[in-house]
Amino acid sequence: MPYGFSEPSTAVPSRVPASRSPQGEPRVPHQGPLAGAARALRHAAPALAAYTAVRGLGLLVFTLWAHRDGRGVRHLLMESWDCDWYLRIASDGYAHELGTRVDGNNLAFFPLYPLLIRAGDALLPWLPRGAAGLSVSVAASLLAAWGIFAVGDRLYGRRAGIVLAVLWGSLPVALVQWMGYTESLFTAVCAWSLYAVLSGRWLWAGSLAALAGLTRPTGVAVAAAVSVTALLALRKAFSAQASVRPLLAAVVAPLGWLSYVGWVGLRLGRWDGYFAVQKLWRNEWDGGVGTLRRMRDLFVAERPALFVAMVTAVLLGSVVLFVLSAGDRQPLPLLLFSGLLLLIVLGSSGVYFPRARFLLPGFPLLLPVAVALARARTHVLVTLLASAALMSAVFGGHMLLGWHGPP
Numbered sequence: 001m002p003y004g005f006s007e008p009s010t011a012v013p014s015r016v017p018a019s020r021s022p023q024g025e026p027r028v029p030h031q032g033p034l035a036g037a038a039r040a041l042r043h044a045a046p047a048l049a050a051y052t053a054v055r056g057l058g059l060l061v062f063t064l065w066a067h068r069d070g071r072g073v074r075h076l077l078m079e080s081w082d083c084d085w086y087l088r089i090a091s092d093g094y095a096h097e098l099g100t101r102v103d104g105n106n107l108a109f110f111p112l113y114p115l116l117i118r119a120g121d122a123l124l125p126w127l128p129r130g131a132a133g134l135s136v137s138v139a140a141s142l143l144a145a146w147g148i149f150a151v152g153d154r155l156y157g158r159r160a161g162i163v164l165a166v167l168w169g170s171l172p173v174a175l176v177q178w179m180g181y182t183e184s185l186f187t188a189v190c191a192w193s194l195y196a197v198l199s200g201r202w203l204w205a206g207s208l209a210a211l212a213g214l215t216r217p218t219g220v221a222v223a224a225a226v227s228v229t230a231l232l233a234l235r236k237a238f239s240a241q242a243s244v245r246p247l248l249a250a251v252v253a254p255l256g257w258l259s260y261v262g263w264v265g266l267r268l269g270r271w272d273g274y275f276a277v278q279k280l281w282r283n284e285w286d287g288g289v290g291t292l293r294r295m296r297d298l299f300v301a302e303r304p305a306l307f308v309a310m311v312t313a314v315l316l317g318s319v320v321l322f323v324l325s326a327g328d329r330q331p332l333p334l335l336l337f338s339g340l341l342l343l344i345v346l347g348s349s350g351v352y353f354p355r356a357r358f359l360l361p362g363f364p365l366l367l368p369v370a371v372a373l374a375r376a377r378t379h380v381l382v383t384l385l386a387s388a389a390l391m392s393a394v395f396g397g398h399m400l401l402g403w404h405g406p407p
Contacts, residue, residue: 040150043158047149047165048142054169054389055141055178061393062175065401076179078130081406083180085109087130090117098268098276107264107277112214112256113182133180141177141184145169147191148363154198155331156371163385164370168363170388172310173356175396176407186215187361190222190337193253194364197229197333206230206249213256217278218358221340226253229333283350290349291315307353307403310395314356318342324368334364357407 066073079087089106099105113136120132145165153161168187169177177184193208209226213219230250234243265273278284298304298312322342326335342365345358359365373381399407 041146043153044146044149044161046158047162048145050162050385051145051165051169052142054166054385054392055174057389058169058175058393058396059178062397062400065397069401071401074128074130076400078128078134078180080179080400082109083130083133086114086117086133086180086182089114090121090133094267096267098270098273098280101280103281105277105280107267107274108281108283110182110213110215110217110219110260112211113185116185130180134178137180137184138178140188141169144177144184144188144191147188147195150195151191151198151334151364152367152370154195155367156374160367160370160374163374163381164363164366166385167366167370167373167388170385170392171356171360172314172392172395173360173399173407174392175399176357176360179407181357181407182215183357183360186212186219187363189215190219190361191363193222193226194333194337197226197249198331202230202233202245202249203252206252209249209253210256213254213258214260215256216361217257218341218344218361219257220254221344222337223254223257224340225333225336226250228336232332278350281350283348285347286349288347291346291352291355294352305403307399307405311353311356314359315346318359318362318365319346321365321368325365328368328371330364330367334367338362338364353403354406 063073066076077083085106086109089109089111094107094111095105113133116136117133120135121127124132145168148168149161149165151161152164168174177187189208189212193205193212196202196204196208205226209219209223212222227250230246230253233246234250261274264277265271267273268276270276295312295315298308319342322335322338325338341359341362345355373384376384
């Protein structure tokens with residue numbers, strides 16, 4: 001992880017003896033990358049502990065609820081809905097032709113997560129089906145919480161970073177973070193890529209953005225955020241050497257997304273192969289017309305489904321939070337990422353109900369709330385975060401047990 005690491009220094013070496021600082025004081029021994037990572041992990045430990053407690057509560061409520069209803073916990077967390085798609089890609093690979101079946105071509109799913117599942121199954125073949133995928137998701141969720149904390153800590157201090165990580169774990173659909181889905185992995189690479197941009201670690205930023213582009217279609221949002229910010233940084237570079245890393249980051253960031261989309265085109269023998277696959281999944285860009293129409297229908301319905309109403313509240317709330325984020329003058333890469341993510345999710349004509357999950361990686365949208373809560377008194381903060389965690393646990397249980405559809 002880039003957190004706690006520093007870029008190599010380009011300063012001219014001093015002639016002061018190595019054991020002394022330029023002021024003659026004893027020099028602190030240089031700490032290597034592992035020591036820096038350990039120090040950063042200790043700094044983030046309260047955020048990770050709080051995040052784990054929140055998700056542990058959600059898992060407990062879901063497990064008790066599932067047992068009461070006679071539903072299989074392992075199946076729902078490891079093998080249901082999109083989990084099964086990723087497991088079959090990991091074991092059998094991708095389709096070789098486009099076909100005509102609606103919602104039936106697995107080329108719509110990006111490859112990094114299935115590759116990690118395949119690696120886990122190869123290393124630990126005795127694990128039950130889906131265990132490797134769930135393990136990847138849980139581990140990635142902790143890395144994501146760490147990266148989210150790092151962003152909040154850098155911008156607004158440690159308390160705000162902790163609150164930000166807890167809020168991300170308390171979202172209504174946060175149970176997905178501990179399922180065989182890609183949201184945790186995608187959020188992890190996005191969070192650390194954005195942190196790397198904020199701290200000027202351009203090679204980390206571009207590389208992690210490329211991995212994001214191999215994880216989900218919306219990886220194009222973080223790739224664009226990194227590339228645009230890097231290109232703007234070139235204008236402030238003082239030398240050709242200083243401009244090399246931002247330039248490399250700008251070039252590398254979109255390569256993951258472009259390489260998969262290009263590979264699908266070659267596999268299907270048509271330049272628009274990936275977009276043809278998305279069309280079979282009824283997922284096309286319409287500028288938000290379909291989203292607005294679905295919201296209108298929801299408001300005129302007499303008894304809308306609770307889960308769909310929650311998704312609508314998340315979408316509308318996300319727009320408000322983006323306006324607040326812009327008003328707070330968040331750093332450009334964060335605004336670009338969350339803005340493009342919102343634009344992609346709201347502007348699609350695809351299925352409506354997964355859109356709260358699609359916005360799960362948009363943690364910068366939570367920064368205005370995290371900063372406000374961090375300023376509150378401790379007892380008020382704890383009460384509000386505990387209430388959010390409990391509501392997340394209830395919505396998570398309803399999502400998999402009451403909704404009876406994909407999350």
